[in-house]
Amino acid sequence: MTRFSVNDRPVEYRMDPETPLLWALRDASNLTGTKYGCGTGECGACTVDIDGEAIRSCLVTIAECEGRFVTTIEALSRDRSHPVQQAWVAEQVPQCGFCQSGMIMAAAALLRTNSNPTDAEIDAAITNICRCGTYPRIRGAIRRAGRVLRGEERIAAAPPPGIRPEDAARAVPAMRKPPGS
Amino acid sequence: MAGIRDTVGKDKRRLPHVSRRSLLVGATAAGGLAIAWSLWPRDYSPNLTAAPDEHVFNAFLKIGDDGHISAIVPQCEMGQGVTTLLPQIMADELGADWRTIAVETAPISPLYTNTLVVDEDSAIFTPRSGVPDFVQDVRGWVRCEWAVRHAVMLTANSSSVRMFEAPCRDAAAQARALLMMAAARRWDADWEACDTQDGFVILGAKKLRFAEVAAAAALLEPPAEPVYRASSADPLYGKELTRLDLPAKVDGSANYAGDIRLPDMVFAAIRQGPVGATRLKSIDRKAGMKSPGLLHIVEHERWLATVARNWWAANRALDRFAPVFETEGAPVSSDRIDKALKSALKADAFRIRSEGDVGEAMAGRTKVAAEYAVAPALHAPIETRTATAAPDGAKLRVWVATQAPAQCRDAIARATGLAPAAVTLFPMMAGGSFDACLDHNVAVQAAIIALQIKRPVQLAWSRAEEIMRVPPRAPARAKLTATLNAAGGIDALVTRIAVPSTNHEVRDRLFDNSPPDVAQRASAGKPDAASVEGAANGYAIPHLAVDHCPADIGLPTARWRGNADSYTAFFTESFVDEMAARAGTDALSYRMAMLGNAPLLARCLLTATSLGGWEGGLSGTAQGLACHSMRRSHIALMATARQSDKGLQVEQLVAVVDAGRLVNPAIARQQVEGGLIFGLAAAVGATTDYEGGLATARKFGQLGLPRLSQTPQILIEFVDSDRDPGGLGEIGVPVVAPAIANALFAATGRRIRRLPLSAHPL
Numbered sequence: 001m002t003r004f005s006v007n008d009r010p011v012e013y014r015m016d017p018e019t020p021l022l023w024a025l026r027d028a029s030n031l032t033g034t035k036y037g038c039g040t041g042e043c044g045a046c047t048v049d050i051d052g053e054a055i056r057s058c059l060v061t062i063a064e065c066e067g068r069f070v071t072t073i074e075a076l077s078r079d080r081s082h083p084v085q086q087a088w089v090a091e092q093v094p095q096c097g098f099c100q101s102g103m104i105m106a107a108a109a110l111l112r113t114n115s116n117p118t119d120a121e122i123d124a125a126i127t128n129i130c131r132c133g134t135y136p137r138i139r140g141a142i143r144r145a146g147r148v149l150r151g152e153e154r155i156a157a158a159p160p161p162g163i164r165p166e167d168a169a170r171a172v173p174a175m176r177k178p179p180g181s
Numbered sequence: 182m183a184g185i186r187d188t189v190g191k192d193k194r195r196l197p198h199v200s201r202r203s204l205l206v207g208a209t210a211a212g213g214l215a216i217a218w219s220l221w222p223r224d225y226s227p228n229l230t231a232a233p234d235e236h237v238f239n240a241f242l243k244i245g246d247d248g249h250i251s252a253i254v255p256q257c258e259m260g261q262g263v264t265t266l267l268p269q270i271m272a273d274e275l276g277a278d279w280r281t282i283a284v285e286t287a288p289i290s291p292l293y294t295n296t297l298v299v300d301e302d303s304a305i306f307t308p309r310s311g312v313p314d315f316v317q318d319v320r321g322w323v324r325c326e327w328a329v330r331h332a333v334m335l336t337a338n339s340s341s342v343r344m345f346e347a348p349c350r351d352a353a354a355q356a357r358a359l360l361m362m363a364a365a366r367r368w369d370a371d372w373e374a375c376d377t378q379d380g381f382v383i384l385g386a387k388k389l390r391f392a393e394v395a396a397a398a399a400l401l402e403p404p405a406e407p408v409y410r411a412s413s414a415d416p417l418y419g420k421e422l423t424r425l426d427l428p429a430k431v432d433g434s435a436n437y438a439g440d441i442r443l444p445d446m447v448f449a450a451i452r453q454g455p456v457g458a459t460r461l462k463s464i465d466r467k468a469g470m471k472s473p474g475l476l477h478i479v480e481h482e483r484w485l486a487t488v489a490r491n492w493w494a495a496n497r498a499l500d501r502f503a504p505v506f507e508t509e510g511a512p513v514s515s516d517r518i519d520k521a522l523k524s525a526l527k528a529d530a531f532r533i534r535s536e537g538d539v540g541e542a543m544a545g546r547t548k549v550a551a552e553y554a555v556a557p558a559l560h561a562p563i564e565t566r567t568a569t570a571a572p573d574g575a576k577l578r579v580w581v582a583t584q585a586p587a588q589c590r591d592a593i594a595r596a597t598g599l600a601p602a603a604v605t606l607f608p609m610m611a612g613g614s615f616d617a618c619l620d621h622n623v624a625v626q627a628a629i630i631a632l633q634i635k636r637p638v639q640l641a642w643s644r645a646e647e648i649m650r651v652p653p654r655a656p657a658r659a660k661l662t663a664t665l666n667a668a669g670g671i672d673a674l675v676t677r678i679a680v681p682s683t684n685h686e687v688r689d690r691l692f693d694n695s696p697p698d699v700a701q702r703a704s705a706g707k708p709d710a711a712s713v714e715g716a717a718n719g720y721a722i723p724h725l726a727v728d729h730c731p732a733d734i735g736l737p738t739a740r741w742r743g744n745a746d747s748y749t750a751f752f753t754e755s756f757v758d759e760m761a762a763r764a765g766t767d768a769l770s771y772r773m774a775m776l777g778n779a780p781l782l783a784r785c786l787l788t789a790t791s792l793g794g795w796e797g798g799l800s801g802t803a804q805g806l807a808c809h810s811m812r813r814s815h816i817a818l819m820a821t822a823r824q825s826d827k828g829l830q831v832e833q834l835v836a837v838v839d840a841g842r843l844v845n846p847a848i849a850r851q852q853v854e855g856g857l858i859f860g861l862a863a864a865v866g867a868t869t870d871y872e873g874g875l876a877t878a879r880k881f882g883q884l885g886l887p888r889l890s891q892t893p894q895i896l897i898e899f900v901d902s903d904r905d906p907g908g909l910g911e912i913g914v915p916v917v918a919p920a921i922a923n924a925l926f927a928a929t930g931r932r933i934r935r936l937p938l939s940a941h942p943l
Contacts, residue, residue, distance in 0.1 A: 022493075027491035045563050095262070096612050098437060127888055129888060135888075
């Protein structure tokens with residue numbers, strides 16, 4: 001059986017039950033924010049949230065997901081408002097960005113159970129590989145997201161997607177309402 | 182748009198004085214390229230497409246009736262921030278509101294040729310020594326003309342800002358002049374009295390949005406020479422603006438080549454067999470065809486591809502086909518590579534650089550020598566090589582990350598028999614690259630598969646294919662020999678470096694579409710100045726020679742973040758440290774004594790040691806130094822590292838960088854942090870052995886790449902500077918390994934002369 005919940009929607013995958021979750025998400029559901037980097041659980045680019053836990057989606061089959069709740073980067077928030085996403089932009093963490101979905105999902109899972117992690121706890125939770133070298137910013141960004149979660153700080157670094165042209169024109173003097181709208 | 186003469190992006194360099202004789206010499210030297218020079222088109226128009234409410238100003242800028250400004254970026258975004266940096270330069274000169282800036286990837290056009298890399302490459306490739314200047318000038322000019330004609334839009338050599346700052350600024354100045362002219366007509370005023378600010382043309386109390394005059398402005402004739410904006414009270418240039426690509430990189434919406442989804446699209450996996458002249462010999466068709474979910478197979482002379490409705494099913498089918506490959510000649514192995522390097526180091530060499538007279542200076546004196554070796558270095562980006570291809574009638578559309586889009590398109594055209602104009606390339610962001618995207622095999626393979634199965638297909642290499650089949654940065658072996666003066670300083674230094682002629686290979690693959698093994702064999706034995714670049718740079722040594730000993734290692738090799746400097750700096754900076762220890766002198770003052778001609782580098786070194794609390798390099802301090810200059814930037818690094826029961830512990834890196842003027846200091850810092858981590862990875866891993874033509878590492882975890890828990894404390898300072906921008910993408914890489922090796926020597930008294938540092942002693 002391959003019926004479970006992905007981003008709060010019930011899904012049944014008509015695929016080989018042995019298919020790793022990663023490929024069901026990417027190739028059947030077109031949820032491409034979750035990335036393939038190694039297929040052996042070592043890089044962490046495919047990390048998703050399953051029942052609150054950060055899991056490498058290349059190592060779990062869709063059969064093993066039966067009845068569980070899977071959340072991918074696309075549904076971490078609707079509008080980039082998750083404290084980890086905001087902190088990630090505020091601290092300018094991403095470079096090429098390819099490993100970042102996995103990093104962010106791992107960080108969000110850590111903070112859900114522990115909003116004030118120590119360096120050692122962060123190091124133990126974030127075992128993802130990044131080749132661009134975003135590591136020096138990650139501890140700081142996680143701590144900052146923790147402060148937001150604890151209500152000690154607010155960040156508005158990443159705008160929500162899909163801003164309407166009319167709203168842009170209201171906020172930015174150099175813009176004008178598109179002619180004909 | 183019609184009638185606008187495009188003055189942007191045109192090669193403004195003066196034509197060298199050409200006499201009949203020099204032209205003949207130039208023509209011969211450039212292999213006949215110069216013959217047709219008078220027939221080549223001299224002007225190119227932008228080939229941008231625009232929405233109905235958008236107006237093309239030039240090759241770099243479009244402005245919309247709603248006020249959005251599209252900045253056209255002709256470089257591959259690989260994480261270096263180029264899709265923010267070039268727009269930032271343009272927005273600053275234009276007087277735009279940063280919130281109105283959008284980014285588009287440039288189409289293939291000669292207007293975006295990276296003449297700087299071609300120039301630098303020419304200078305390195307054909308060293309000036311022994312060639313009369315006029316011949317050199319003509320050769321360089323011919324090469325540039327050739328590059329423009331072939332739209333060589335390379336993203337390489339930390340050159341994005343160095344190359345494109347001036348064209349971007351000129352493009353913005355031109356568009357700004359046109360906007361002011363259009364506004365001045367409305368006001369019946371002198372356009373040169375106008376100014377721009379925050380997306381408005383202003384004149385006294387009068388203001389007009391760019392949006393309101395864009396349509397009229399785009400039809401006007403621009404001034405012949407760019408008129409630049411007087412300095413602004415609040416310039417965008419130099420500000421730590423948030424990268425434009427970040428919002429899409431935190432919610433999964435940033436698209437890479439593997440994220441393209443098309444109707445009816447299927448997924449392909451590939452197996453290519455051992456490195457070398459390899460042919461697909463046989464497959465187990467009976468077992469393979471039973472693979473669940475298999476839709477198609479494509480058999481190529483050199484590889485087997487399987488196609489299914491998801492990539493995992495395609496990749497699993499490859500195992501069932503159990504392809505057997507046949508390789509001509511002796512298979513590549515680490516043993517063979519080591520032997521080739523050792524014998525090349527003893528054989529005749531090409532003298533690439535020569536200052537003073539090393540022969541005479543060393544005659545009859547006591548020589549001190551040391552040998553060093555570095556393993557091949559893997560790019561190992563998290564994104565494996567991936568491309569999407571879709572037949573479209575008689576045409577083909579391809580989505581791929583490439584650092585040379587025109588050459589990628591041409592390679593696809595040549596392999597498929599299509600005309601280049603029938604191939605539409607969509608350049609995507611790269612998931613790392615580190616120069617892996619100079620290799621176009623994956624795009625060619627995806628194109629072949631798509632045409633054969635007649636439907637859209639996405640090909641992704643598995644991690645194992647990526648490790649085995651992306652040519653690594655070359656392994657190298659070096660012998661440094663010096664004679665010392667009375668104070669123990671270096672009087673004469675000969676650096677012999679055994680390394681393959683990588684840059685010939687890269688050229689053959691990139692411009693002639695040679696398969697890697699063919700390019701490797703054709704290049705073996707050729708002198709390659711770029712493969713020893715960066716040796717002994719910066720130091721004032723009276724007698725100096727750098728030799729390239731071409732090594733035929735059988736393993737194809739490639740460019741890589743940091744290129745040759747990533748090993749030449751290890752050789753030089755380790756050896757200088759050894760000489761300082763031998764002289765009983767502090768490694769800082771020993772270096773400073775030789776940096777009289779390199780004041781910028783010397784300043785970096787002094788600042789880094791004072792920031793890091795340099796304790797004089799006494800044994801037991803665990804502190805090590807290294808400094809280096811490349812791509813017009815300078816860096817000094819102080820590392821604190823020791824060996825513990827848990828292995829090598831790098832505790833701290835303190836870097837001081839002089840990269841000239843910084844467009845965006847936040848991105849500059851990211852680049853140096855990234856370079857240091859990349860250098861750290863090469864110091865401790867990022868390599869593989871080879872056996873029987875195959876890399877012995879197949880999994881990511883076998884590459885020994887550092888993770889968050891192994892990340893040292895990092896402190897980076899930039900020197901305030903008005904110099905033109907230097908390169909930032911690579912400058913952090915070369916100094917890390919020698920600084921750590923020197924720190925380990927200070928901590929343990931043991932000198933490691935091999936990279937990765939964890940490997941057994943030389």
